[in-house]
Amino acid sequence: MLRLGAEYRFYPCPLFSVRFRKPLFGETGHTIMNLLADFRNYQYTLPVVKGLVVDMEVRKTSIKIPSNRYNELMKAMNKSNEHVLAMGACFNDRADSHLVCVQNDDGNYQTQAISIHHQPRKVTGACFFVFSGALKASSGFLAKTSIVEDGVMIQITAETMDSLRQALRDMKDFTITCGKADQEENQELVHIQWTEDDHNFNKGVISPIDGKSMESITSVKIFHGSEFKANGKVIRWTEVFFLQSEDQPNGLSDPADHSRLTENVARAFCMALCPHLKLLKEDGMAKLGLRVTLDSDQVGYLAGSNGQPLLPQYLSDLDSALIPVIHSGACQLSEGPVVMELVFYILEIIS
Incomplete structure (x- = not known):
């Protein structure tokens, strides 16, 4: 450059x-x-x-x-x-x-x-x-x-x-x-x-779920992540952010420790939305976010695009696919609460 x-x-x-x-x-x-x-x-x-x-x-x-x-x-x-x-x-x-x-x-x-x-x-x-x-x-x-x-x-x-x-x-x-x-x-x-500690990264990046600022939040770019095709579209997992929590103010010690969990969550999310890719893309929701919270007393997820939660018509399929994976991940936690946000893009398949 x-x-x-x-x-x-x-x-x-x-x-x-x-x-x-x-x-x-x-x-x-x-x-x-x-x-x-x-x-x-x-x-x-x-x-x-x-x-x-x-x-x-x-x-x-x-x-x-x-x-x-x-x-x-x-x-x-x-x-x-x-x-x-x-x-x-x-x-x-x-x-x-x-x-x-x-x-x-x-x-x-x-x-x-x-x-x-x-x-x-x-x-x-x-x-x-x-x-x-x-x-x-x-x-x-x-x-x-x-x-x-x-x-x-x-x-x-x-x-x-x-x-x-x-x-x-x-x-x-x-x-x-x-x-x-x-x-x-x-x-x-x-x-x-x-x-001094370096927090000068992810400037100007915001969450597609609710517009939350991602500045100085540790993230990992995904180059060979989950990718699923349907109806002439492809949904691709591109990045994961490890959000700060009260118990871990500086984020995770090593994001690689959670690579299998993030991969399983990403795969479940992509598979659940495959039947809806065409409709999501037509509605302008090409960039999607999935925020997952894993804690001993709180387990759940938020999904959204353009600063708005996904519509109820998509949530039934997401619940079926994500809830078992998230609960399984929570049971295997060896440290404090984990809050992570995965980013996905819906793209056209070019023949």
């Missing part, structure tokens, strides 16, 4: 699509991603911690990690190579410029910076960072920092890598001084900082 911004001179990216444009990236050339991602086994991504950003300023780089993402960071770090720690960063909305990777006609990659027009650059965002623990103490450098494509690489000694990993485990800030030990005036600092 940033590369599109660089192409069409919009920051951070254009709001429109240009049809039949030339691809911005061609065959994979000589890129640092060959070293960081396993292309042979079709693993093309770096782990990304939600809310983690990289701020680059004059002689200072700050990697900022939200405190409520500690578990995500540990999961990514524990899977990493002991000599290399690499992660993708999120878009930095506090930055006024961003590094962009550009591939030229020869297939080589170059770095550009895209910025807000007529505004001085103070903070530049980066798309990833790499710590490499292969620097020799005999090199005369305390550490080295450099821009690589649209990210930043910090070369450190094996001892510094051990200290960095321990600081992350202990959730402590850590500072690395880069440059030659005997040239203080040319040194740069890399700060790893734990910041």
